[in-house]
Amino acid sequence: MTKKEIYEKANSVIGIEGMTGNERLFASGLMELFDASKKKDKYTARIILEALKFDELSIGRIVGYSTDSLKYPNPWDFPNENKNGQEGENKGTLEYTNLTEIGMGAPIGGICKLSTNELNNIIINKWCGGPAIWTRNGLKAAIPIWENNLFNGTFQKIGIVDLKKHTMTKYKKKFRVLDLRSFSGDFIIGFDSPVHRIKKLEFDYINESIEKVTEIK
Structure with a gap:
């Protein structure tokens, strides 16, 4: 059928x-x-x-x-190019390169670059996961960012790209594997660890603690 x-x-x-x-x-x-x-x-x-x-x-x-x-796209399988669906001055595209598995059978990650009318292939982060999601107006994108340290192993944080402010905001909160689905008001909706011990994600990006804001240029 x-x-x-x-x-x-x-x-x-x-x-x-x-x-x-x-x-x-x-x-x-x-x-x-x-x-x-x-x-x-x-x-x-x-x-x-x-x-x-x-x-x-x-x-x-x-x-x-x-x-x-899992529903496509997901952290194991997502497109290399992610457009915001806008034209003219608000047009934006995220492009992933060098995507590889984090470990055997694990989700993938790689370099993520942003292109707009004003910016051309600017590296957002060298170890991003996916899929990224855009707000309805295409002016913000949320991206899973991979990190690794001795005490916590490999984990993810949420980054938000703002096309108007030309900034990348990375938040402090750690996640296992992010499967982002949509923006809903001031919240990012999705799931954490969609394969093992799945948890629904409702991330308040206005009030969550920020680790760092970086200018995109």
Whole structure:
């Protein structure tokens, strides 16, 4: 069954928000396909649950926390180029180079550069993860930044690129593996450690402690 067909079946269910998970699967006629996919094709199992409006935490718990069940893009697989969708003076592009695994089977990281109408391939950080996310107006981007030290091992912090101020703000708080999804008001929404012990992320970038603000030039 194609992704389009799965969504057509899911969208045909009336009153889906008030149903339990099993009721959604049964009413859509996707129960049998889901049971088979859960064992052999986690990607299809995820598509079914997404179509039936399961939340991300529930999907992870049901399908299992593994890299092949994660929604694309994710920390293990994201594009080298990330545009903000704007034109003219607000146009911005983040480009990743030299992407390699942090460890065997681990997420990837590499050099991240910013290009705008005023800036050309300026290095934001030499060890960034992904995927980065943009605000709706394309003027800010949040980027996972890899770090490593003797006491904490390898971890991530959040950096925010501001195209108007030409700054990169890095925050103090440490995370295991960031899977950023969107901006919502003053919050960055996503997940920490999407494969092991997943936690929902609601990061208040206005009030969180800042480690450093760097001018981009």
